[in-house]
Amino acid sequence: MIDLFVIKVGGNVLDNAPLLQQFLQNIATIPGKKILIHGGGKIATRIGDQLGIVSNYINGRRITDAATIDLVTMVYGGLVNKQLVAQLQALGCNAIGMTGADANIIPARKRPVKEIDYGFVGDITTKDLHVQPLQAMLDAGLTPVFAPLTHDGKGQMLNTNADTIAASLAIALSAFYKVRLIYCFEKKGVLRDASDDEAVIHLINRTIYQDLLENKILTDGILPKLENAFSAIESGVTEVLIGHADDVLRNTTREVAGTLIC
Numbered sequence: 001m002i003d004l005f006v007i008k009v010g011g012n013v014l015d016n017a018p019l020l021q022q023f024l025q026n027i028a029t030i031p032g033k034k035i036l037i038h039g040g041g042k043i044a045t046r047i048g049d050q051l052g053i054v055s056n057y058i059n060g061r062r063i064t065d066a067a068t069i070d071l072v073t074m075v076y077g078g079l080v081n082k083q084l085v086a087q088l089q090a091l092g093c094n095a096i097g098m099t100g101a102d103a104n105i106i107p108a109r110k111r112p113v114k115e116i117d118y119g120f121v122g123d124i125t126t127k128d129l130h131v132q133p134l135q136a137m138l139d140a141g142l143t144p145v146f147a148p149l150t151h152d153g154k155g156q157m158l159n160t161n162a163d164t165i166a167a168s169l170a171i172a173l174s175a176f177y178k179v180r181l182i183y184c185f186e187k188k189g190v191l192r193d194a195s196d197d198e199a200v201i202h203l204i205n206r207t208i209y210q211d212l213l214e215n216k217i218l219t220d221g222i223l224p225k226l227e228n229a230f231s232a233i234e235s236g237v238t239e240v241l242i243g244h245a246d247d248v249l250r251n252t253t254r255e256v257a258g259t260l261i262c
């Protein structure tokens, strides 16, 4: 099977110009097939504040009302996605900007209202993904760049966590490629102590994960990342890594810099 790198980059890197520039240079250097998925929650929150649209998160997911889905469609699908594509093009990487609505690659279902009404948040069922257009793009030498947006097939855009989009694409594509899923953020990996940047846990399996959860070492945004990482490794993705954006190139070789999920 051919190698494919599915790489996710989050809001803290996107919001740091020098870190982002170095990251994109590294992405452009990776030989072979690759897909980039970006977040941008922090940027949407900042622009929302400027427009008087207040951000509200529950369990790491943004409550997405009518004004907010318009905001995130503009920010993720427009501003962030197109800036990344333009920057990659400038670095000689033939990027193509995508959302889950484009080519119907990621259909989703509006999250049913239970105790919480998340609004226009989309849940993905991996088997519903249509990855054939992505294979055609990869074969044409293009690098798809995904915004964290999906659609309901009835004309409505939906907001979906970028870590989840990365895991779902990685799982769906693992039927055709040997996939390494790499989560890139501003820490060197999953940390034993969130305030100590050097306290990287190099390997996490289900038992260690359970122990970290019980000891409340994992909080905030690292929780959905690990949930999605385990879902990917248990559903056919060959390798899943969580590491610093600066280490992305090392993580596309045999080396592992950061946390390996197994």
Ligand SMILES: Nc1ncnc2c1ncn2[C@@H]1O[C@H](COP(=O)(O)OP(=O)(O)O)[C@@H](O)[C@H]1O
Pocket (backbone or CB within 6 Å): 009, 010, 011, 012, 039, 163, 184, 185, 186, 187, 189, 190, 191, 192, 193, 194, 217, 218, 219, 220, 221, 222, 223, 225
């Ligand atoms: N044990 C931990 N190891 C690493 N990060 C942690 C840990 N516990 C909490 N975090 C927090 O999780 C954040 C990563 O989640 P998030 O901000 O959503 O990243 P991204 O936007 O890249 O998806 C880190 O910036 C850190 O503040």
Ligand SMILES: CC(=O)N[C@@H](CCC(=O)OP(=O)(O)O)C(=O)O
Pocket (backbone or CB within 6 Å): 009, 010, 011, 012, 038, 039, 040, 041, 042, 044, 060, 061, 062, 072, 121, 122, 148, 159, 160, 161, 162, 163, 221
């Ligand atoms: C439903 C939901 O919460 N969607 C996320 C999508 C962006 C994202 O995931 O951004 P980061 O990777 O930078 O955190 C949000 O709007 O914040």
